Every structure is written in structure tokens, then in C-alpha cells.
Amino acid sequence: MKTDFIPIDYDYFDWHGRNYAKITGRNSSGKRICVIDTCPVYLWAILKDKLSKDKINKLIKKIEKIELDTKGRKTRVEKVEIHDKNFLGKPVKALKVFATNYKDLHDVADKLGLPEIEKRRGYDLGYITHYIIEKKITPLHWYEIEGEVLNNSEEFGGIDAVLDVDLCIKLDKVKEINDKKFTPKILAYDIETDEIQIGKGEILMISLVSDGFKKVITWKTAHKKQDYVEYVKDEAELLEKFTEYVKKVSPDFLVGYFSDGFDLPYLKARAEKHNVKLSLGLDGSQPRFSRGMSITGKIKGIVHIDLLKFIRTAYAQYMTSETLSLNEVAKEFLGDTKKDFKLEHSSKISGTDWEKYYEYNLHDSVLTLNLFEKFWPDLSEFVKTTNEPVFEISRAGLSKYTESYILHNLEKYNEIPEKRPGYEEISKRKHSGGVEGAFVLEPKPGLYENIAIFDFTSMHTSIIISHNISRSTLLEKPSKNAVSIKTDKGTFYFKKEKGFFPLMLREIFELRKKFKKQYQKNPNPITKARSNAFKVLSASAHGYIGFFGGRYYSIEASASILAFVRKFNKETIKKVEDSGHKVIYADTDSVALLMNNKSESEIKKLLTKLNSELPGVMELELEDFYKRGLWVTTRAGTTGAKKKYALIDKKGKTKIRGFETVRRDWCKLARDMQNKVIRQILKDGNEKQALKYVKEIIKELKERKISKEDLVIRTQLKKPLSEYKATTPHVIAARKMIEKKIPIGQGNLIEYYVAETRDKKKLVRDKVKLLDEKGEYNKKYYLERQILPAVENIFQVFNINVQEIIEGKKQMTLGDF
Numbered sequence: 001m002k003t004d005f006i007p008i009d010y011d012y013f014d015w016h017g018r019n020y021a022k023i024t025g026r027n028s029s030g031k032r033i034c035v036i037d038t039c040p041v042y043l044w045a046i047l048k049d050k051l052s053k054d055k056i057n058k059l060i061k062k063i064e065k066i067e068l069d070t071k072g073r074k075t076r077v078e079k080v081e082i083h084d085k086n087f088l089g090k091p092v093k094a095l096k097v098f099a100t101n102y103k104d105l106h107d108v109a110d111k112l113g114l115p116e117i118e119k120r121r122g123y124d125l126g127y128i129t130h131y132i133i134e135k136k137i138t139p140l141h142w143y144e145i146e147g148e149v150l151n152n153s154e155e156f157g158g159i160d161a162v163l164d165v166d167l168c169i170k171l172d173k174v175k176e177i178n179d180k181k182f183t184p185k186i187l188a189y190d191i192e193t194d195e196i197q198i199g200k201g202e203i204l205m206i207s208l209v210s211d212g213f214k215k216v217i218t219w220k221t222a223h224k225k226q227d228y229v230e231y232v233k234d235e236a237e238l239l240e241k242f243t244e245y246v247k248k249v250s251p252d253f254l255v256g257y258f259s260d261g262f263d264l265p266y267l268k269a270r271a272e273k274h275n276v277k278l279s280l281g282l283d284g285s286q287p288r289f290s291r292g293m294s295i296t297g298k299i300k301g302i303v304h305i306d307l308l309k310f311i312r313t314a315y316a317q318y319m320t321s322e323t324l325s326l327n328e329v330a331k332e333f334l335g336d337t338k339k340d341f342k343l344e345h346s347s348k349i350s351g352t353d354w355e356k357y358y359e360y361n362l363h364d365s366v367l368t369l370n371l372f373e374k375f376w377p378d379l380s381e382f383v384k385t386t387n388e389p390v391f392e393i394s395r396a397g398l399s400k401y402t403e404s405y406i407l408h409n410l411e412k413y414n415e416i417p418e419k420r421p422g423y424e425e426i427s428k429r430k431h432s433g434g435v436e437g438a439f440v441l442e443p444k445p446g447l448y449e450n451i452a453i454f455d456f457t458s459m460h461t462s463i464i465i466s467h468n469i470s471r472s473t474l475l476e477k478p479s480k481n482a483v484s485i486k487t488d489k490g491t492f493y494f495k496k497e498k499g500f501f502p503l504m505l506r507e508i509f510e511l512r513k514k515f516k517k518q519y520q521k522n523p524n525p526i527t528k529a530r531s532n533a534f535k536v537l538s539a540s541a542h543g544y545i546g547f548f549g550g551r552y553y554s555i556e557a558s559a560s561i562l563a564f565v566r567k568f569n570k571e572t573i574k575k576v577e578d579s580g581h582k583v584i585y586a587d588t589d590s591v592a593l594l595m596n597n598k599s600e601s602e603i604k605k606l607l608t609k610l611n612s613e614l615p616g617v618m619e620l621e622l623e624d625f626y627k628r629g630l631w632v633t634t635r636a637g638t639t640g641a642k643k644k645y646a647l648i649d650k651k652g653k654t655k656i657r658g659f660e661t662v663r664r665d666w667c668k669l670a671r672d673m674q675n676k677v678i679r680q681i682l683k684d685g686n687e688k689q690a691l692k693y694v695k696e697i698i699k700e701l702k703e704r705k706i707s708k709e710d711l712v713i714r715t716q717l718k719k720p721l722s723e724y725k726a727t728t729p730h731v732i733a734a735r736k737m738i739e740k741k742i743p744i745g746q747g748n749l750i751e752y753y754v755a756e757t758r759d760k761k762k763l764v765r766d767k768v769k770l771l772d773e774k775g776e777y778n779k780k781y782y783l784e785r786q787i788l789p790a791v792e793n794i795f796q797v798f799n800i801n802v803q804e805i806i807e808g809k810k811q812m813t814l815g816d817f
Contacts, residue, residue, distance in 0.1 A: 001169060002146045003027045005035065006182050007139050008252050009303050010128045010389045015156050017073055019102050021131045024165070024282065024301045028180055032250065034163050034282070034301070035145060036156060037171040039134040041102040043123040044416045045095040045112050046087055056082065056093075059116050063097060066111050068104055075104035087119070087416045089472035089499045094416060102127040121416050125407065128389065133408055135174075138387045140380050142180050147172040163301070164247065164282045184376070186210060187251035188369035189242075191263045192361050194346050196745030197720075198262070199269025202235050204346055205358065206242050206267075209365035210249050216362050217241045220346065222354035229358050236274040239267065246280050246302075253303050253390075254280070255372045257326045257364070258747060260306040260395075264297035265289060296395060303390050307371055310379055310394045314536065323716045323749055330367040333374055339363045345741030377529035385533045398536065402544040403551060405537060406504065413500035418551040429548040435559040436488040439566040441573065441586035443631040443640035445797045447681065448584055450595040451647065452603045453623040454576075454610070456568070458509065459589035460542035463564045464557075465506045466616025470545070471554035473499035485567070487559040494560070501552060505541050509617060512538050565589065568618070572610060579606055585631060587643060590623065600625055624649055628682050632793045641793065648682035665730075667753075669710040670786040673697055677791050687798040694791055698806055701782055711777050711786075714749045721745075729754070732768045740770075754781045 009024040023035040045063070047056065060080045067076040081096040095117075099108050105123035112120050125133070132138055150160035150168040160168035187210045195201025205218035214228045217238055221231055232238050246254065256263045264287055271278040271286075278286045282301025289297050297304050312324060321328035327338045341360040349357060383393045386404035393401070410417055421429070456462070463469065467483045475482055475493040482493040512534035519527040544550050546558035565588060573583045576593050585592040595603060603625070610620050626647040634641045644658030659674060673694065680690040700706050715730035721738070724731045733752035737744050744750070754767045755775035764785070769775050783806050792802045 001149045001167075002144065003031075003033070003167070003169075004177065004180070005033055005143050005145045006141070006180075007035070007137060007143075008184070008390065009301055010132075010139070010391075011300055012127050012131070013156075013159075014073070014101065014103075017075070017100055019127050019131075020156065021128070021135075022159075023137065026182070026252070031166040032164075032282075033167045033169060034160075034165045035147070035169050035171050036150070036159070037131075037135065037137070039131050040098055041100075041105065041127070041130065042096050042098045043105045043109055044085070044121045045097055045117045046085075046119040046121065046416065047093045047095065048116055048118045051093070051116055055116060059114065060095065062114075063095065063112065066108060068107055068111075070104050070107055073101060073104065075100040075108070077108065084414075085416050086414050086500070087121070088418065089415075092118075092416070102130060121419055124420050125417065129404075129407065132387055133411070136176075137174060138408075139383050139389050140182070141384065142177050142182075143174050144177050145169065145171060145174050159283075162283045164250070164284075165301075184252040185250065186253045186255055186369060186372055187213075187246065187249045188255045188365040188372065189259070189263065190256065190361060190364040190368060191266060192357065193266060194741075194743060196262075196743050196748075198265050199273065202346075203238060203266065203270050205361050206238060207361040207365040208242070208245055208249070209362065209369045210251065213249060214362060214366075215245060216358045217245070218358065220349075220354055220357075222358070223351055224355055226355065226358060228362060235270060236276050239271050239274065239276045239278065242267070243277075243279055251302060253305050253372070254299060255305045255307055255368055257368045257371075258306065258308045259304070260296050260309065261294065261747075262745070264304065265295060268297075298391065303394075305372065305390070305394050307368060307375070307394075310375065311371075313397055314375075314378060314382070322714060323747075325716075325747065325749055326364060326367055330371060334367065334370050336367060336370070338367065343743055345743070348741065377525040378532060381526070381529040381533040382536075385530075385537065398540040399544045399547040399550055401537060402540045405508070406501070406552065409504055410500070413503070415500050420551055421549060421553070426548050429553060429555070432555055435546070435555065435562055436566075438562060438588035439569045439586070440588065440642045441583065442642060443585040443645070445631050445633045445640045446584075447685070447797060448594060448629045448631070449627070449685070450597075451584070451626040451629045452593055452595055452600075453626065453647075454572070454591045454593070454607060454620045455623045456589040457619045457621050458512075458538050459565060459568075459618075460561055461505060461509060461538045462616065462618045463561050463568075464541055464545075465502050465509060466618050467560075467564060468494050468496060468498055468502050469557050469560050469564075470494075470499045470501035471552050471557055472501060473497075474554060474556050485560045485563045487556075487563040489556065489559040492556045492560045494557075505538070506617070508534055508538050508541075568614070572620070575610060575613075576606070579609075581606075584629070585645065592629065592645075595625070626650075626655075628685060630678065630681060630794070630797070633796045635789065635793055646678045646682060648679075652683070654679055654682060665713055665715055666790065667711045667713050667782070667786055669697070669701075669706060669782075670790040672710075673787065674790040674794075677794055681794070687795065687800065691795065691798075691800065694787075694795075694802070695805060698783065698787065701787065702779060704776065704779070706777075706782075708753060708771070708777060711753050711782060712751050712771060713753065714751050717744065717746055717748050717750055719746055727765055729765045729768045732765045733770060736768075736770050736773075754778045754785075 004027050005025055007023045007025045011022045012019055013022055021037045025033055027033055063080050064077055078098045083094055083096055085092055085094045099105055109120040109123045147169040150170055153160055187208060190207050192204045193201050204220050205216055208215045216229045219232050219234050219238055232241050268278055268287055280287060280299045285300050287297045287299050289295055311329060319332060321332045331337050339360040341356050383390050386393055386401055387408040388404045407417055473494045475495055478493050482495055484491055484493045515531040515534055519531040542561050545554055547553060569586055572591050573586050576583050581593040581596055583591055583593050607620055607622055627650050629647045631645045632641050647655045677690040681687055717734060721734050730750040733750045734744055752768050752770055754764055755769040756778050757767055767778055788802055795802050
């Protein structure tokens with residue numbers, strides 16, 4: 001049979017001792033298809049230099065006799081080929097050792113500890129990655145496939161009878177075809193419980209939302225039943241009904257928010273308690289959980305997505321939200337929020353409150369679905385760029401993105417993959433000490449007029465490309481015909497002959513430019529996502545080189561890249577100042593300079609001159625021209641604060657960096673006040689109106705005219721409450737919430753205010769109250785611990801002492817009049 005096909009989920013199984021890939025996807029008619037396929041499995045044995053043909057032939061014959069019996073599985077070396085390859089950029093002769101089962105390659109490698117063999121590699125990629133590299137059937141690309149339809153077949157143990165798919169095809173032929181539009185079938189879910197600790201309390205309700213489908217399943221009844229609510233008799237039936245609906249909707253993606261850490265393991269735990277089989281997999285299997293840095297839940301044939309993990313990697317660094325809670329993320333990306341409902345123990349909920357709870361639960365799934373649809377273009381482009389399955393990439397960190405791209409592109413350079421470092425090697429790397437960071441020029445605090453800012457385009461990446469820096473190009477000893485750089489770790493030398501990593505990075509760099517232009521020419525979610533995928537890959541290169549767990553980690557290369565960053569930053573500062581401009585600030589890859597009555601075209605000419613003197617692909621670009629900029633003092637008030645400034649352009653748009661406007665332990669009043677003060681000073685060009693505003697706030701606070709809601713402090717629980725050793729204010733607040741049977745857990749925002757107390761208690765934690773607790777806010781705390789630190793270093797620029805204003809002392813500086 002012949003059909004088109006898009007791979008979505010990858011898994012594998014063993015049959016008669018061999019590995020088979022099981023790929024689930026759709027055709028353009030929407031039919032669900034499972035493809036069964038296999039590929040040769042092998043590892044590489046890199047030979048020592050200058051081995052004679054005779055020795056190599058004898059070695060091959062010896063290797064071909066290797067047989068293993070591991071865990072009841074018989075594996076043998078099936079054939080051996082000799083190849084000319086590269087390893088870390090150096091030409092090598094290597095044996096390609098084919099074996100029966102990928103799971104046994106590590107054991108085969110152990111048998112290859114022979115005198116003639118230098119290194120053994122390629123046995124630790126994982127079967128799915130190996131399969132994708134070998135067969136080039138990559139996720140989310142369209143293919144025309146041809147093969148035998150398995151229908152009540154005994155082959156592969158009758159797998160087609162078990163799988164809940166429209167077609168099960170044993171693959172024969174495949175070819176890539178032009179991309180078609182693919183709209184995945186998504187089902188979002190969310191659970192509500194009385195307890196946060198996994199499995200400790202009952203699940204009260206589960207919401208499910210898909211295109212044209214909304215459902216809340218519950219065994220807790222209300223006075224009035226909404227259309228979307230379905231009642232069941234108890235928690236066990238709730239779990240059965242959830243499984244039934246997942247099978248009925250048959251989604252490509254089952255999507256939750258923090259569902260790896262909470263929803264799915266909670267469902268599994270409660271199912272086990274009631275002896276209910278949570279048969280969510282297309283083969284009737286239950287979710288499998290694996291523990292690494294964090295727990296992950298996998299469902300066979302359906303991709304389980306924990307949206308929080310993808311957002312944390314791909315978006316967190318660009319976000320302005322206080323936390324990555326569903327409420328904050330939805331507010332920022334969708335302009336929507338969770339429904340307003342006060343969570344309490346179910347024993348305290350009655351009547352119409354249950355109807356509000358249903359709505360609250362349902363809306364969480366609505367938000368999750370809408371967020372997935374918002375982020376799907378980005379996620380799909382990351383998958384297409386790295387060639388790793390959606391399940392892995394949705395949970396991966398930036399270094400995983402980079403390493404995946406490397407592994408799937410090594411073939412272009414005839415490279416054998418390096419091995420993953422073991423525990424001892426990672427520990428050794430961690431204890432080798434850090435490297436000297438980038439150069440930051442300490443600013444002179446002040447309010448400046450007419451500023452230009454130059455930025456190095458992808459500075460670290462362009463340095464790697466231009467100076468050929470990588471582990472594979474690092475020379476063991478000094479060479480005249482090499483690039484050299486002095487670092488805090490010593491002087492290092494890199495060969496000039498281009499290495500595979502800088503070449504690969506050059507390709508990423510050029511594709512980033514290409515897709516950025518495509519997006520500018522035709523802005524839409526797909527072109528934006530493609531441009532962003534390569535932007536992230538490009539920006540992650542240096543971080544990957546310094547990542548302890550990376551296959552291509554190199555502390556020498558990392559130190560060298562940062563040494564070049566400092567070198568070019570300092571050289572640019574000197575050249576700008578030699579041209580007659582004062583540099584007021586420089587940070588890693590940017591330089592801020594005063595225009596000195598020069599026109600914009602003259603500044604652009606200076607930029608052109610600077611670029612003409614840069615090597616390779618290194619380039620400075622004009623970030624923007626700014627009407628005004630504010631650089632402040634440190635809290636001590638003696639020096640300029642690094643990485644802390646605010647700018648306003650000619651259109652009135654502000655750029656604020658390093659200020660605590662999103663600091664979680666600040667109340668809304670402090671954050672809003674700081675933000676308004678900064679913007680007012682930038683707009684006016686002086687501090688007068690801003691100071692007047694601060695005095696009004698201080699007066700209102702002293703007279704208790706400020707709303708308690710504006711004084712609420714929100715702090716996130718970053719770990720389970722039981723793991724906190726220090727008794728901080730938010731820990732006290734969290735304990736009070738538990739006493740009131742309010743469900744809380746890791747990741748929750750804890751809200752409280754600091755109140756007046758009858759006796760004079762010194763510690764803030766002794767003054768903590770929840771919002772519904774009666775009391776008056778503590779004036780002294782909010783004045784000295786919230787208002788003062790929010791604006792103190794801003795007004796120090798104008799020689800104004802905010803502490804004296806708070807204390808009611810007369811100001812004797814010019815700025816006070």
C-alpha cells in the first residue's frame with residue numbers, strides 16, 4: 001500500500017532479538033498510521049595509527065567471532081567494515097561493527113578493549129536517534145511511504161491487532177515529499193485535588209478540552225449542572241471515564257501544564273489505589289515514568305506534552321512575568337487569566353461554589369489548549385531543526401537542542417560522534433573551576449542625553465566561526481600557524497583549518513540570517529518560528545561548549561571565546577573614544593556612547609569604519625538612537641551599578657534593564673512606583689515630578705490610604721514545603737495556608753502581607769498574615785523594606801536621600817526644591 005505520512009511519535013520494540021522502530025503519525029486524510037521499520041545497528045572502533053593491513057584483517061576476524069548472551073537475548077557481531085572517517089576533525093581509520101541489537105552495543109564495545117583499538121564510539125545515541133540518523137525519517141516532515149498492511153498478521157507478535165490505529169504498515173519504501181499543512185489533534189487536560197502531595201488525596205474533577213469538545217468529569221455534585229459537566233459515582237469511575245474520553249478523542253498530543261510533575265503521576269497513583277488500568281497508550285499500555293533531572297510521563301503512540309517545560313526552555317528568558325505559573329504565562333501570551341476562585345478543601349465547598357469550581361477547572365484546560373496552539377509553530381520548528389521527536393524536544397534544554405543538531409549533521413563532515421560523558425567525567429569537569437566572564441565597564445551614574453548603542457551580532461557565535469574555536473580545532477601544543485589567545489586558564493592555540501563545529505555553526509548563522517529576512521518579508525507564525533529556532537540554536541553554541549554534560553565540552557574553548565569577547569569589547573571602547581565619543585557603558589557585547597552633537601549619519605559612518613576592522617563574520621549593528629538614558633548607583637551609593645539602566649527613544653518607547661520591576665518579593669506598589677519613577681525621569685529629563693510622586697506615595701502610606709491589595713507580596717514555592725530549612729516569610733504563609741486546608745505545592749505563588757503586631761517583634765516572618773486575616777499593614781516595613789530600596793539608588797543620582805524623606809527630615813539639596 002502507498003500513502004502519505006507525517007511521523008509524530010517514535011518508539012521501538014524487540015522482535016526475535018532485533019530492534020524495530022514503531023512510528024505513529026497521520027496521513028493527509030487524518031487517518032492514524034503506525035509504521036514498523038528497522039535499520040542496521042552498529043558502533044565504531046577507531047584504530048590506532050599505522051596498523052598494517054594484515055593486523056587489521058586479523059582484528060576484523062577476531063571481532064566477527066564476538067557473541068553475547070545478555071539478559072536472555074543473544075547478540076553477535078554480524079559483520080565488520082573498514083572506513084576512512086574523521087574523529088574530532090582528525091582523519092582516522094575505523095571499523096564499523098554491526099551487531100544484532102542496539103541495547104547490546106555497550107557490551108559489544110566492552111569486548112573491543114583491544115590493543116589495536118584506540119576508542120569505541122557511537123553506541124550511546126539511543127536507538128531512536130540512531131534510527132532517525134540512519135533512515136532519515138525525521139519528525140514532522142511529510143513522506144510518501146509504501147509497504148505491507150499488517151491485518152491480523154502474526155508478524156511482530158500480532159502487533160497490529162493491539163494498536164488502536166487505522167493502518168499498521170511494515171515499511172518497504174519511503175521518500176520525502178513537499179510539506180503539507182498539518183493541524184494536530186490536541187487534547188488539553190487538568191485535574192483538581194484536595195492534596196498537593198502526589199496521590200495523597202482524592203481527585204475531585206478532571207477537565208478535558210479539544211477542538212469542539214469541552215468536558216468536566218466529577219463525582220462532586222452541585223445544585224445546578226452545566227452542559228459540559230458529567231457526573232460519575234466515585235473517583236474510580238472518574239479515572240475510567242477519563243481514559244475512555246482520551247481514547248474517544250484519540251489526540252496526537254495530550255497536553256497539560258506541569259503535568260509531568262503533578263497531573264499525570266497523580267492520575268497514575270490514584271488509578272493504582274483503585275486498581276483501575278489507566279490504558280492511555282495506543283497499545284493499551286499505561287503511562288511510563290522516568291526520572292532524570294525531573295520526572296517525565298510517556299504514553300505510547302500519543303505524545304504527552306508538559307507545556308511548562310517547553311516554555312521554561314524556549315521563552316522564560318524573554319518573559320516579563322513574575323513566575324511561570326499558568327496564570328502568569330496565559331496573561332502574558334494570551335491576555336487571559338485563570339478564573340477567579342478561592343481554592344479551599346472540598347469539605348468547605350458547597351452549593352454554587354462547586355459550579356464555580358467546575359468553571360475554574362475547565363478554564364485551566366482552555367488556557368492550556370490555547371497556549372499550546374500559540375506555541376505549536378515554535379515547537380514544531382525546533383523539532384524540524386533538531387530532528388529529534390516532539391516528546392524529547394518539548395522537554396529538552398538548550399544544550400540538548402545544540403547537541404541534537406550536531407549529531408544529526410555529523411554525516412556531512414564524515415565525523416564519528418563523541419561519547420556522552422560519564423558521571424566521573426562530569427564531576428571532574430565541574431571541579432575544574434569556572435572561567436573568567438565577559439568585561440563590563442562600570443558606568444558613571446547619571447542622566448545622559450543623546451545616546452547611541454552598538455551591539456555585536458551573535459558575538460560569541462561569530463567569534464567561534466571567525467576564529468575557528470572548538471574542541472576539535474584545539475591544538476595540543478603552540479603553533480605559529482594558529483589562532484592564539486591568552487586566557488585565565490592559559491594560552492590556547494586553534495588550528496586555522498576549519499573544524500566541523502565552526503563550519504556547522506556558520507551554516508546555522510547563515511540560515512538564521514536567511515530566515516530572519518524571510519520573516520521580515522513575510523511575517524507569519526511559521527516564518528517567525530523558523531527564524532526563532534535558528535536564533536536560539538545560534539545563541540546556545542557557547543553555552544553548549546561550556547556545558548559539563550556535553551559530548552563536545554571544552555573548558556579551553558569556552559575560556560578562549562570569553563577572552564575574545566573581552567578583547568573585542570575593550571578594543572571597540574578604545575576605538576569609539578579615540579573617535580571623540582565618550583563611552584558611558586559597555587556590557588559583554590554592547591557599547592553605549594554619547595553622540596556629542598554628531599548626526600545619526602555620522603554615527604553610522606563610525607559604525608561602518610568599526611565593522612571594516614573586524615575579522616570574519618563579526619559585525620557590530622546599531623541597536624538604536626536614544627533621547628535619554630539613566631544609569632544609577634549601587635545600593636551602597638558609591639559606585640555605578642552594572643547591568644542596570646533605562647533608556648527612552650525618540651518615540652517615547654522605554655527600555656529598562658536590571659531593575660527589580662518584576663522582583664517577586666516586592667509588592668505591587670513598590671514595583672509600580674519604581675517603574676513610574678524611571679519612566680517619569682526619562683520623559684522629563686529631570687527628577688522633579690518623580691520626586692513629587694514618591695512623596696505623595698510616602699504620605700499616603702503613612703496615612704494608611706494605600707490598599708492592602710497593593711501591598712501583597714507574592715513569592716513562589718520553589719520546592720516542596722518540607723524541604724525548606726530556613727523559616728522565611730513565605731514559608732510561614734504557606735504553613736498558614738495548609739492549616740486552613742488550602743491546597744498548595746511546589747510552583748505555587750504564596751501571597752501574604754506584613755502586618756503590625758502588638759509587641760515589637762523584630763523578624764519579618766513574625767508579622768506575616770494571609771490576605772483574609774484581619775490586621776493593619778506594617779508602615780515601617782513597607783517604607784523601609786519596599787519603598788526605599790525601590791527608588792533609593794535612582795534618586796542618589798540627583799543627590800537626594802529618600803531615607804530622609806521617609807523620616808520627614810528637610811532636604812537641603814537642590815533637587816528637593
